[in-house]
């Protein structure tokens with residue numbers, strides 16, 4: 505258990521010579537022109553560094569390149585310039601240190617929940633008994649005890665996202681890349697899953713890069729928030745969330761400073777100016 509993860513921590517932890525968990529160094533991403541579609545510069549000169557155990561949210565206007573950055577972090581897409589490193593090693597393709605969680609749960613409908621959670625372990629050749637022990641533990645932790653033999657269609661949207669979280673954690677990744685994982689859920693289910701995520705991440709000292717459009721969610725969950733500009737997206741501001749209780753977002757949301765952070769983020773995203781246009 506890492507005590508630094510319980511209670512307040514405004515700044516990145518000292519990491520005693522260890523590498524950042526994930527870093528982007530001068531990263532550009534260009535999608536070349538295709539037919540009548542012109543070239544798109546999705547990201548420009550993005551440099552960021554996330555230390556082990558940190559939770560960092562990435563916010564920015566629609567289409568500014570957030571998902572593109574996550575794809576490069578996971579090794580599913582290559583950079584056009586610059587370097588992405590995970591645990592100090594350059595990312596050149598999908599790698600076992602990184603796991604993805606998306607808005608869509610992507611559970612396989614023909615597999616039970618336990619079989620879905622165990623899928624990544626199966627690919628790595630983990631023995632059946634060990635797989636079962638891991639999925640049983642994670643399903644309990646994600647409040648899905650007793651649902652291992654159910655199929656995805658038998659679960660609610662919130663339960664399916666819990667299963668997706670268990671599947672993401674099963675391979676014990678160093679870095680979790682989360683692309684709006686709760687955006688399709690109702691407000692209350694969302695808060696409960698945020699709470700579970702925050703507790704689990706703190707307990708297992710995971711590093712998270714989290715994309716969201718929900719500014720209060722970013723404040724509730726993060727150590728730091730990175731704000732991106734319009735496309736071609738680059739990081740224009742870094743905000744340290746100096747509110748106690750990153751492992752308890754339900755309590756953190758009630759802190760009087762949350763409103764000020766949300767207001768600052770709205771200003772940075774120029775949301776007021778956008779409503780004037782319509």
Ligand SMILES: Nc1ncnc2c1ncn2[C@@H]1O[C@H](COP(=O)(O)OP(=O)(O)OP(=O)(O)O)[C@@H](O)[C@H]1O
Nearest residue numbers: 535544546564565566567568569570571572573735
């Ligand atoms: N494979 C691709 N080929 C061409 N253009 C692409 C490709 N993938 C993304 N883009 C473009 O890159 C830009 C950034 O897209 P991206 O999905 O990263 O944005 P985003 O910030 O995640 O958006 P949103 O918040 O709406 O999800 C967009 O203009 C998008 O159309």
